[in-house]
Amino acid sequence: MTRSNGLTIFLISLVTAAAILPRGAKAQPEGWQIEAVDCLPDLIGMTDRSLRADEGGYPCVAYGGDHLYFQWSDAQGWHKEIVDQEPQVGSFASLALLESGAPHIVYADAIQGLLKHAYRSSSEWVVETIDNGTVVTTSAASLGDTVYVCYILEPGDLKYARSDGSSWVIETVATGIGPLMFGRYLSMAVDESGIPHIGFNCIQGVKHAWRDGAGWNSAGVDNLTSDVMGLSLTLDEGGQPCMCYWQFYHTTYKYAHLEGAVWEIETIFQTMRDAEHSSLAFNSQGVPCVALTDGIFDCVLYAERQGVGLWDLQVIQSGTFCRDISMAFDAEDRPCVSYCDASGGELKLATKHAGGTWWDLTVLDRTGDIGGSNSLALDSQGFPHMSYVATQQHAVKHAWWDGMRWTAEVVDSLSTPWTRTSLAVDSSGRPSMAYMSLNPDILLYAAWDGGWQTEIVDAQGSTGWCPSLALDSEDSPHVSYFADNSALRYASRSAGTWEFTTVDGGVADEPSLAIDSQGHAHIAYFSDAADGLKYAYYDGVAWEFTFLDADQYGRHCSLALDAEGVPCVAYEHDSTHSLRFARCDGDAWVTEVVPGTGSCSGHVSLALSPNGQPHIVFYGDGLLLKHATFNGTEWVVDDFGSIAAPSDYNAVAVDGAGSVHVSYRDDATSDLFYAYRSSGQLPLTGELIGESIGLTWVPFHGAAGYWVYGSLVEPFFLPGGPPGYAGRLDVLAPSATSWMSSSGIGSPSEDWTYLIMAVDAAEQELLCSNRAGERDFEVSIP
Numbered sequence: 001m002t003r004s005n006g007l008t009i010f011l012i013s014l015v016t017a018a019a020i021l022p023r024g025a026k027a028q029p030e031g032w033q034i035e036a037v038d039c040l041p042d043l044i045g046m047t048d049r050s051l052r053a054d055e056g057g058y059p060c061v062a063y064g065g066d067h068l069y070f071q072w073s074d075a076q077g078w079h080k081e082i083v084d085q086e087p088q089v090g091s092f093a094s095l096a097l098l099e100s101g102a103p104h105i106v107y108a109d110a111i112q113g114l115l116k117h118a119y120r121s122s123s124e125w126v127v128e129t130i131d132n133g134t135v136v137t138t139s140a141a142s143l144g145d146t147v148y149v150c151y152i153l154e155p156g157d158l159k160y161a162r163s164d165g166s167s168w169v170i171e172t173v174a175t176g177i178g179p180l181m182f183g184r185y186l187s188m189a190v191d192e193s194g195i196p197h198i199g200f201n202c203i204q205g206v207k208h209a210w211r212d213g214a215g216w217n218s219a220g221v222d223n224l225t226s227d228v229m230g231l232s233l234t235l236d237e238g239g240q241p242c243m244c245y246w247q248f249y250h251t252t253y254k255y256a257h258l259e260g261a262v263w264e265i266e267t268i269f270q271t272m273r274d275a276e277h278s279s280l281a282f283n284s285q286g287v288p289c290v291a292l293t294d295g296i297f298d299c300v301l302y303a304e305r306q307g308v309g310l311w312d313l314q315v316i317q318s319g320t321f322c323r324d325i326s327m328a329f330d331a332e333d334r335p336c337v338s339y340c341d342a343s344g345g346e347l348k349l350a351t352k353h354a355g356g357t358w359w360d361l362t363v364l365d366r367t368g369d370i371g372g373s374n375s376l377a378l379d380s381q382g383f384p385h386m387s388y389v390a391t392q393q394h395a396v397k398h399a400w401w402d403g404m405r406w407t408a409e410v411v412d413s414l415s416t417p418w419t420r421t422s423l424a425v426d427s428s429g430r431p432s433m434a435y436m437s438l439n440p441d442i443l444l445y446a447a448w449d450g451g452w453q454t455e456i457v458d459a460q461g462s463t464g465w466c467p468s469l470a471l472d473s474e475d476s477p478h479v480s481y482f483a484d485n486s487a488l489r490y491a492s493r494s495a496g497t498w499e500f501t502t503v504d505g506g507v508a509d510e511p512s513l514a515i516d517s518q519g520h521a522h523i524a525y526f527s528d529a530a531d532g533l534k535y536a537y538y539d540g541v542a543w544e545f546t547f548l549d550a551d552q553y554g555r556h557c558s559l560a561l562d563a564e565g566v567p568c569v570a571y572e573h574d575s576t577h578s579l580r581f582a583r584c585d586g587d588a589w590v591t592e593v594v595p596g597t598g599s600c601s602g603h604v605s606l607a608l609s610p611n612g613q614p615h616i617v618f619y620g621d622g623l624l625l626k627h628a629t630f631n632g633t634e635w636v637v638d639d640f641g642s643i644a645a646p647s648d649y650n651a652v653a654v655d656g657a658g659s660v661h662v663s664y665r666d667d668a669t670s671d672l673f674y675a676y677r678s679s680g681q682l683p684l685t686g687e688l689i690g691e692s693i694g695l696t697w698v699p700f701h702g703a704a705g706y707w708v709y710g711s712l713v714e715p716f717f718l719p720g721g722p723p724g725y726a727g728r729l730d731v732l733a734p735s736a737t738s739w740m741s742s743s744g745i746g747s748p749s750e751d752w753t754y755l756i757m758a759v760d761a762a763e764q765e766l767l768c769s770n771r772a773g774e775r776d777f778e779v780s781i782p
Contacts, residue, residue: 063090093106197210426471703760
């Protein structure tokens with residue numbers, strides 16, 4: 001035990017535990033956690049009940065295909081969450097809202113062949129499997145706090161499931177309901193007695209199935225002999241089932257309602273083709289209303305029943321092919337219609353003005369590419385920030401982790417954004433970025449100061465290609481980039497004015513910039529004129545140049561400075577496609593081939609831990625995103641699991657605890673991802689301030705909070721057991737990085753032992769402490 005002023009604080013070494021991961025995270029090989037940051041959905045197979053209105057009358061919608069998404073609205077606007085980030089999930093999403101307001105979503109997992117159920121418990125999403133099989137379509141309903149589900153599995157089995165609180169009770173309603181169009185459409189509602197009603201189509205026509213105390217019953221609604229599409233069912237104010245659907249050969253939208261034991265059928269509208277999507281709902285006056293598509297005129301329509309066989313039709317949007325209609329009424333009894341504008345690849349919401357004939361259209365989401373040219377930096381709390389390009393949005397974006405969730409925002413909307421951004425975060429945690437815009441070709445710089453402030457850095461000719469941004473110790477920006485004549489240029493801002501220097505001519509590949517503690521610039525870059533990788537250093541008077549690799553080798557380079565200002569460079573060797581690492585050793589550079597990396601392809605990113613340990617991220621054999629690090633004895637290479645069709649964009653950063661943060665874009669999903677691996681410790685430092693003790697630590701990404709333990713007597717909790725409450729002094733927010741004891745705790749006359757524990761939202765350990773056989777260490781307080 002080390003003593004100083006009579007006070008010792010034992011700081012317990014923390015190691016990664018196999019605990020519940022935060023929402024959106026999943027365990028990966030070698031301890032990597034991977035999260036989706038910003039995604040553009042596939043919008044596959046939304047159902048007639050993908051849209052609902054919550055207890056406040058605000059619309060919310062579930063959808064997906066690449067991942068499962070949920071958007072909800074309130075007085076502040078729309079909010080988006082990624083519910084299930086597994087690949088190829090979220091198709092046929094159907095949403096039910098409990099009486100408590102909690103959302104429940106049923107949907108398909110196309111890769112694993114599962115029917116899945118996601119629900120929000122507190123602030124977290126919980127995902128579970130209901131059934132196995134290839135899902136054709138789903139429908140969900142609720143009564144009170146009970147969720148009811150119906151779905152069709154190949155080759156044509158109609159099933160029903162209800163949760164008993166601990167497990168799902170599954171029943172078969174019908175089998176062999178038919179191939180192709182038969183059985184593709186179903187819709188369900190539950191009456192006030194808890195009786196489920198299902199509308200579905202089969203080879204015998206349109207049917208209605210309901211469950212009573214004796215079991216399942218079914219009856220024919222419309223004995224059609226040809227395909228039925230776009231079927232939607234709901235209950236009227238008397239609890240009687242009603243349906244709408246489109247009959248293919250008769251080219252007719254129909255409305256059917258049960259009167260006693262007889263189904264009354266009437267025509268809503270006739271159209272010739274592509275009318276396989278509709279949604280039926282009743283307004284507060286008990287009037288049936290239908291949202292539907294018309295493939296002849298490429299429009300979305302809204303129909304309101306005026307009397308028997310009389311329907312008032314309004315055009316919501318025309319001139320574009322639309323599908324996947326869902327409708328609900330908001331708190332003001334206005335119809336809200338969600339649908340996919342397939343022509344523009346957008347998820348839209350149309351809201352009708354009360355008593356009016358016009359519709360407001362809101363784009364909720366859109367398909368397309370996102371995450372290109374991503375750049376990564378950490379703020380003073382160790383939280384990651386990213387800059388990147390959203391191609392279809394014509395935007396440069398910024399995403400950041402606030403301790404609980406990812407948030408993305410548009411920094412600048414450009415008519416033609418270029419695929420290069422570079423991000424830095426200043427000492428106050430404020431992000432800034434350099435990026436290029438085409439037509440005209442100019443270099444731009446944007447910085448956050450309560451809002452994004454954008455300025456033109458260089459507009460002389462065609463300039464701004466491949467910018468690399470770094471901040472000096474005064475938080476002043478420096479940028480290296482290429483101009484139209486392939487000259488390497490360097491710009492720095494002082495007292496609000498940008499100054500420019502041409503560093504070298506005849507260069508052709510992206511530079512990598514770092515600024516040392518003296519404010520001097522270091523740049524690694526590929527030079528066409530020199531046919532090789534070069535390093536440029538400004539000593540305050542002149543630029544000095546060094547060849548690191550010649551004979552046209554040394555592209556995709558990344559430069560970093562260690563704590564002493566020593567430059568290191570990682571790059572791809574063009575001829576052998578090997579990954580190489582170079583470090584300046586005094587006046588000479590030492591270069592080595594990183595063993596065990598195989599073939600290196602595309603962008604290379606380098607970051608150094610506080611002790612100078614290199615971390616390199618690159619794409620290697622099998623198109624796998626890989627990570628290489630030197631542990632002091634040997635190079636160790638691992639990957640992030642199989643990432644299909646990886647993009648040429650990635651970035652890496654290391655925090656003060658030595659934990660590694662990675663951003664990358666996956667071409668298979670066109671999404672931006674984040675990967676994180678803890679160093680296995682939560683480094684803790686302490687300071688005696690009067691009669692109080694102050695503790696400071698580096699945050700753990702994904703922690704829902706921190707618990708502070710302190711005691712004169714060990715243990716704090718039983719080894720091998722869950723987190724205990726004895727000895728717990730405080731509960732802190734996920735953004736917390738420090739704690740101050742009340743006066744007298746940890747006074748010099750006492751030997752207190754302290755511990756900080758990272759926990760998830762369920763109060764489970766993310767990092768656990770003091771297990772049997774593990775090492776603890778001491779830090780004395782001066």
